Amino acid sequence: MSGKQTVGFIGVGLMGWGMAKNAVEKGFDLLVLAHRKREAVDDLVARGAKEVASAREMAEQADMIVLCVTGAPQVREVLNKPDGILAGAREGLTIIDTSTSEPDLTVKLHEDLGAKGITFVDAPLSRTPSHAWDGELTTFVGGPPELVARIKPLLDTWAAVVIPTEGPVGSAHAIKLVNNLVSIGYGAIWSECFAMTKALGLKPQVLRELVTNSGMNCGNFQNFAKYICEGDPSAHKFTLANCLKDITYYNRMATANNTATLISDGTLQALKQAKTMGYGEQFLPEFVNVFLKLNGEEPGPSTD
Template sequence: MGKERVGFIGVGLMGHGMAANIVGKGFPLTVMGHRNREPVEDLKRRGASEAATPRELAEACDIVVLCVTGSPQVEAVVNGPDGLAAAGKPLMIIDCSTSEPSATTRLATELEGKGITLIDAPLGRTPKDAWEGTLDVMVGGTSDQIERARPVLETFAGRVIETGPVGTGHTMKLLNNFLSMGYAALYAEALTLGAKAGLTPTVFDSVVRGGRMDCGFYQTFFKWVLERDPNAHRFAIRNGFKDMSYLSAFANAAGVANPMGAAVRNSFAVAVTTGHGDDYVPMLSDITANLAGTSLVPEADD
């Protein structure tokens, strides 16, 4: 039996590398046109085909991977006038977006009645890992559904972690992002307080790095703080704010007080409302410092 035909919608920062791995590892691939033509043309050179609409893509595929911004975009791609569901055929949809869990479970139930399977498979790590095929994937679905999806997921993932029924992948992703966005807000405030007291980021790092508070996210964050590497963590602040808003809705629905989440969300809200939504998450450190009337930029770079 040949490999299943795969469609991919959302060939942006993460999706481009993921799709390149899918086609590079032998799966027939169709991608949907993207506002940025460069990744689409690159994937076509690698052997992919292009579809003009989600419906056209669905008609050519057995499995469709989504890597879009969130639940509203997923809903539009699936149920829009020319959406995936309009193809009227059995299909597996793998949602790798960071979506709202309640929206995911509702949509999965709705699609099941149409013979369409939806599982959630959000991502951990960075665009660099997408290209290297070493992403973490948190998958919610039945065992049979996950086993069908696994060969596709393993083209771009180093770890495929089963989290439980559909919706639990997106729940775990929100919790994971709560931790990482929480660290970002903490680092930004701690660095700002240090700068106000005359402690440079270099001194701060010399204490933390290699100690108990060091971690992979810290090191990625500080590639921007110390080295001014704009590609250290290419995840937009507005997406962090979106994820923290999803977390807030989830906590409210669960009846759980979430004061830490609210504080982190507020840090990101300030950055977005002051015009920095398109900046990457490590740049929250400079935004926070500047609002406090100080700077984290090394003197040599002034």
């Protein structure tokens, strides 16, 4: 689309593929970095994107670069490696980090890169890969109003709701960690409750029916219940390893702010147990398997 800025996109995985698809289809000139899953890259190129060989090459051409990577270590790597973003970055470049990362790192990058004429801003995400594909994500954005307004046309391509935090850069990553404690913490509660239901000799469908017809019914619960009741874990494609990473970040933030962590501590320990038991690559709805196994029950759904 004539007049649109050139956007680079790094991280076309479960969430990023749909986000990048929306950006290019809605008129942005898109650069995409080679990814281990060729399917996403090939699809985006077919839609009009241009593939580049390195983050350095991308930075030499882009006005904005979107990061949608796993977390803080991956953000550091893609910025600082020999052929990374900073090797090719020009003054005026804006880097939008949509990853779930650590607020302290975001603040430092904003300050350090700002001294070089490069803007670093946090705009993490909420909802699922299917929402990313449909352009219906929610995103939180830190920073002053003029910065939010400048990047909002791009965010609008994949987000139906854009929420300015009305706080500094870094505050979006902070509130994202709070949001993830809500969703992952509920996953821990649903897991323990469904495991208890089985220990009582009842079918999980009974608990689903009860909650569905109560004030606690919500999309989070319905997606979670699809695994234990129907055998479908893909309603929430977010691995327990990523859950562990996010709650670890939350606890570090809480420690830095000297706040109580009674709920997040329990969730963190349950996720560590999941990793120890080899369930790290299972999706959040499969968290129930940890509790079932600890109770001496056979892991897996009860679809009868």
